Amino acid sequence: MHNWEIAQGNSIWLALAGVLLVTFIVIGLLTKLPVTLRRPLLSFLVFVSGLFYALEYFLPTHMVLDHGVQVPENFLTDLIPNIINPLAQDLSALLFGLGLFSLMRIHFNNVVRQRSGWVNSLALLISTLSMMVFGFWSRANLHHPRWVDQVYHHLFDGVYQNMDAAMFSLIAFFILSASYRAFRIRSFEASILMTSALIVLLGLSFGGVITDKVPDYGLWSNFRIETWSSWILNIISSPGLRAIDFGVGLGGLAMGLRIWLGIEKGALFGD
Amino acid sequence: MQHACDNWFVAFFEGALVLLIMVRIVKSMRGSIPFIRRIPGLNAIDEAIGRATEMGKPILMIPGILGLDIVSLQALNVFTHVTRTAARFATPIRMCVCDATLYTISQEVIQDAYQAEGKPELYDPDSVRFLSDQQFAFAASVAGLIQREQVAATFFLGSFFAESLIFAEVANSVGAIQVAGTVMTTQTPFFIAACDYVIIGDEFYAASAYLSKEPVATGSLVGQDYAKLLLTFFIVLGSIIYTVTGYAGGPQVPLIHELFADGGWTALLHSIRHLF
Numbered sequence: 001m002h003n004w005e006i007a008q009g010n011s012i013w014l015a016l017a018g019v020l021l022v023t024f025i026v027i028g029l030l031t032k033l034p035v036t037l038r039r040p041l042l043s044f045l046v047f048v049s050g051l052f053y054a055l056e057y058f059l060p061t062h063m064v065l066d067h068g069v070q071v072p073e074n075f076l077t078d079l080i081p082n083i084i085n086p087l088a089q090d091l092s093a094l095l096f097g098l099g100l101f102s103l104m105r106i107h108f109n110n111v112v113r114q115r116s117g118w119v120n121s122l123a124l125l126i127s128t129l130s131m132m133v134f135g136f137w138s139r140a141n142l143h144h145p146r147w148v149d150q151v152y153h154h155l156f157d158g159v160y161q162n163m164d165a166a167m168f169s170l171i172a173f174f175i176l177s178a179s180y181r182a183f184r185i186r187s188f189e190a191s192i193l194m195t196s197a198l199i200v201l202l203g204l205s206f207g208g209v210i211t212d213k214v215p216d217y218g219l220w221s222n223f224r225i226e227t228w229s230s231w232i233l234n235i236i237s238s239p240g241l242r243a244i245d246f247g248v249g250l251g252g253l254a255m256g257l258r259i260w261l262g263i264e265k266g267a268l269f270g271d
Numbered sequence: 272m273q274h275a276c277d278n279w280f281v282a283f284f285e286g287a288l289v290l291l292i293m294v295r296i297v298k299s300m301r302g303s304i305p306f307i308r309r310i311p312g313l314n315a316i317d318e319a320i321g322r323a324t325e326m327g328k329p330i331l332m333i334p335g336i337l338g339l340d341i342v343s344l345q346a347l348n349v350f351t352h353v354t355r356t357a358a359r360f361a362t363p364i365r366m367c368v369c370d371a372t373l374y375t376i377s378q379e380v381i382q383d384a385y386q387a388e389g390k391p392e393l394y395d396p397d398s399v400r401f402l403s404d405q406q407f408a409f410a411a412s413v414a415g416l417i418q419r420e421q422v423a424a425t426f427f428l429g430s431f432f433a434e435s436l437i438f439a440e441v442a443n444s445v446g447a448i449q450v451a452g453t454v455m456t457t458q459t460p461f462f463i464a465a466c467d468y469v470i471i472g473d474e475f476y477a478a479s480a481y482l483s484k485e486p487v488a489t490g491s492l493v494g495q496d497y498a499k500l501l502l503t504f505f506i507v508l509g510s511i512i513y514t515v516t517g518y519a520g521g522p523q524v525p526l527i528h529e530l531f532a533d534g535g536w537t538a539l540l541h542s543i544r545h546l547f
Contacts, residue, residue: 058275058282072274080272092338092372099371099401106397117419167407171433174440175461182464241456244472248454250498251476253285254292254491255341263296263487266348266479268380 023094043262050260052076052084104128131155196232203229284505291501292494299490307489312450312470313481316349319424319448320356328423329363333413333438334377335429335453336369336406342454343373346428347380348479353426354384358393365416366399369409374401410434414441427451427466428475431458439465452478 033041061072107121115121137144138152183194202210207225214223221227258264275282299305323330332353334346350366357364366381368374378399385394402412414437417425425442427435428451435451435458442449443465451462452470462469470478473495480488 057273060276061274072272072277074274077272095375096371096404099368099374099404102374102401103403106400120415163411164405164407167411167437168433171436174436174465178436178440178443178461178464244456244459246499246502247473247495248456248475250288250292250495250502251473252341252454253288253498254495255345255476257289257292258296258487258491259341259344265485265487266351266483268344268347268376 019090042268046259047262050256052079056080100128127155131160196236199225200229200232203227203232287501288498291497292491295494295497296487296490299486299493302486304484304486304489305493307477307481307484307492310470310474310477310481312452312468312474313349313478315448315450315468316353316426316482317356319426319450320353320360320362322448323357323423324360324362326423329365329420330357331413331417331420331422331425331442331447332364332366333425333427333429334366334368334373335431336409336434337430338370339372339376340430342430342475343370345476345479347377349428349482350377350426351380351384352482354381355388358385358388358390361390361393363395364398365420365422367402367409367413367416368399369402369404369406371401371404374399406432406434410437413438417441417445417447421445422447425449425451427453427462428470428478429453431455431462436461436465 030038056074056076059074059076061074061077063070064073065071066073104125107124109115110118110121111125134148134152134155137148179197182190183197184190199207201207203226207229211224211226214220216224255264320330330353332350334343334350337343354364364381366377368377378396381399382391382394385391400416402416403409413434416422417438418441422442422445425438425447427438427449431438431453432455435453435455439449439451439462449466450468450470451466452475453459453462454472454475456472459469459471476495477492479485480492
């Protein structure tokens with residue numbers, strides 16, 4: 001719950017209209033800005049935003065009671081859930097509208113010009129509109145007929161969720177075909193990959209029965225397939241992944257720093 | 272929220288990493304531009320574009336499935352290079368995004384790339400598409416697009432999750448040449464299995480420096496290497512301290528562990544007092 005929360009009822013529509021009007025005025029003014037001024041303005045806004053989070057992190061804190069729990073805060077901390085997060089959500093919602101408009105425009109043109117596969121575009125338009133209509137009707141209007149909920153439930157839980165799960169389950173087949181190609185023994189590296197993968201697979205599944213007779217204590221335990229499997233995972237694989245993670249973290253830090261200080265070149269930041 | 276005063280050691284350590292990177296950036300800006308080794312995945316970009324041009328089929332680019340962040344901005348940097356090269360040969364491109372914020376920015380970036388090459392008339396607003404913000408709906412749309420348009424080259428750069436293999440395998444089934452790179456270590460093996468060239472780990476962030484040879488980016492890259500050396504030093508130091516104090520009759524909790532725990536320095540001083 002944040003400080004900007006407004007009253008329900010008719011005033012919410014008034015507030016929405018006001019916010020949209022202000023947003024379009026600001027966007028209009030920004031588009032009128034000369035190109036030479038756009039990049040400095042962008043750099044300035046990025047710097048101020050970054051500075052806010054840097055100050056929030058480095059400034060000393062005091063303990064505050066939040067929902068019965070003592071949490072460290074300074075005078076900037078409170079602004080994050082109350083102003084920054086709602087602003088980011090509002091901006092995302094506005095931009096989502098632009099994305100949806102683009103999607104609808106492309107498929108509407110496909111249908112009107114009867115391009116190949118236009119029936120699929122029609123299906124997309126109908127399903128998008130149905131979900132929007134029944135979703136809003138069911139969620140935004142408290143006094144709706146019961147059948148609206150049922151239709152929404154059928155569309156979301158009966159159709160959408162199942163199709164989502166079907167796409168997810170396809171991954172199982174793709175893993176099979178990709179691993180078949182990767183594990184074909186064509187080179188020395190592929191042989192190592194194949195052997196390691198086989199040991200790990202056996203160690204994590206039913207491979208234990210192969211070395212079942214080997215004692216699981218003392219020096220003998222080193223000859224059990226589970227031990228080889230966990231050795232490959234913990235001593236070979238994990239350090240490698242952590243090393244990659246270190247590199248990725250440092251890369252992110254360096255790029256974040258360049259963007260924050262306005263010295264980054266390339267997409268969005270000029271050549 | 273985390274704060275510096277929760278653990279001053281971590282805050283100082285981060286400061287040291289930042290300092291190392293900044294020093295190298297400043298040195299590069301003053302003219303000391305370092306050499307960057309060859310990255311096969313990035314060399315393959317021109318090969319992939321060339322193949323798409325010869326076949327007269329489109330190039331597909333996907334900047335991950337997350338929103339606007341450092342990773343997607345880096346992907347856009349590489350895609351700008353891809354688009355500019357494609358524009359030179361009038362090769363069609365398709366860029367699919369999963370986030371509405373990224374969609375608007377991608378449109379701007381791609382349009383700018385065509386203008387920078389002096390071919391604004393080749394820019395097609397429909398080439399940048401917002402398909403869905405749902406993971407598997409997006410995956411299904413991309414798979415459909417790959418099949419319908421029979422793309423000749425694909426570039427998957429950004430943050431990917433379970434859908435990575437769907438993209439890569441479908442693109443493989445149409446015979447596309449594939450260049451992939453992600454910061455997600457869990458998805459890297461899938462890309463290695465299914466794609467022709469893979470950019471691993473921090474090579475992803477080296478991409479813009481490698482492609483542009485721009486002083487700030489190259490200097491930052493060398494700064495990252497210095498920061499890695501500092502990290503390596505602490506890893507070795509930590510291993511020694513752990514070995515010495517954790518197994519040789521010292522305190523049961525190793526010093527380096529306490530250093531990174533809440534209270535940082537206080538715990539370290541306490542442990543040193545305990546040792547003597």
